[in-house]
Amino acid sequence: MRGLGAERVAKKFKRLGGWFIAIVALPPYYYGFEEIIVESYMRVVELISREATRARELGLEVARFMGIHPAEIDEYYRRGVRGERLYSILSGVLKLVESAIRNGLIDGIGEVGRQHYTTSPERFVLSEILMREAMILARDLRVPLQLHLEQGGFITVLSIKTLIDSLGVSSRQVILHHTNTETSSWVSNYKFPFTAPVKYFNEEYLKSGVEYCMLESDFLDDPMRPGVSAYPWDIPVVIRNLLMKGIMSEEQAYRILVDNVVKYMNVKPP
Numbered sequence: 696m697r698g699l700g701a702e703r704v705a706k707k708f709k710r711l712g713g714w715f716i717a718i719v720a721l722p723p724y725y726y727g728f729e730e731i732i733v734e735s736y737m738r739v740v741e742l743i744s745r746e747a748t749r750a751r752e753l754g755l756e757v758a759r760f761m762g763i764h765p766a767e768i769d770e771y772y773r774r775g776v777r778g779e780r781l782y783s784i785l786s787g788v789l790k791l792v793e794s795a796i797r798n799g800l801i802d803g804i805g806e807v808g809r810q811h812y813t814t815s816p817e818r819f820v821l822s823e824i825l826m827r828e829a830m831i832l833a834r835d836l837r838v839p840l841q842l843h844l845e846q847g848g849f850i851t852v853l854s855i856k857t858l859i860d861s862l863g864v865s866s867r868q869v870i871l872h873h874t875n876t877e878t879s880s881w882v883s884n885y886k887f888p889f890t891a892p893v894k895y896f897n898e899e900y901l902k903s904g905v906e907y908c909m910l911e912s913d914f915l916d917d918p919m920r921p922g923v924s925a926y927p928w929d930i931p932v933v934i935r936n937l938l939m940k941g942i943m944s945e946e947q948a949y950r951i952l953v954d955n956v957v958k959y960m961n962v963k964p965p
């Protein structure tokens with residue numbers, strides 16, 4: 696709406712070696728759909744579906760995600776929508792996500808999860824309730840789920856492990872997004888797929904292992920907020936640099952950039 700859009704991003708990313716892109720929906724108010732109703736989310740589904748088609752037409756593999764971000768819950772509380780009323784709207788959003796997946800309009804659920812910053816206990820608990828419901832949905836629909844979590848190392852990973860075990864969700868469906876260096880070694884120990892932010896991906900990060908690792912740019916495509924994330928085309932630059940310095944092997948690069956993406960994002964190999 697305000698940024699480059701999927702077409703220009705896909706063109707440049709493909710030219711510089713990219714083959715897969717995950718498009719994750721932002722909250723409706725971010726696109727100017729201000730009403731806090733399920734229909735606003737329907738418009739977001741249509742929007743990301745249209746953008747994904749543009750990227751696909753340029754030859755990229757694309758996976759489309761929609762969820763309820765923990766920061767969204769805080770925003771609705773600030774706007775005075777809370778408690779039972781908010782839960783009922785957001786349950787409707789999860790039903791929309793379910794039908795959008797069943798109808799082939801989106802491919803996975805995310806981001807959902809917990810605030811990584813201080814918030815009220817009530818908002819935190821609501822975020823976790825919705826994450827749990829999203830896990831059940833991902834389990835039943837057999838789609839990937841991208842989690843936005845606090846970076847609490849062992850405790851973060853233990854809590855997700857406990858939840859998925861009690862719900863019967865496969866760990867391979869649960870992708871821990873924006874995992875930092877410390878948390879990534881725990882995530883690897885517990886065999887969860889995760890995405891490493893390309894801006895923190897270095898020799899130190901590589902030490903925690905790449906068996907379950909993928910890379911993300913976390914690109915926001917918002918010209919008002921430059922520099923809050925990396926660009927998708929920073930990924931090939933960082934990888935080439937690590938390969939040239941001999942810090943990373945080609946096998947490791949292939950695992951991160953191709954194998955794991957095919958396996959955990961449910962897409963065809965390039």
Ligand SMILES: [Zn+2]
Nearest residue numbers: 806843872873
């Ligand atoms: Zn996130």
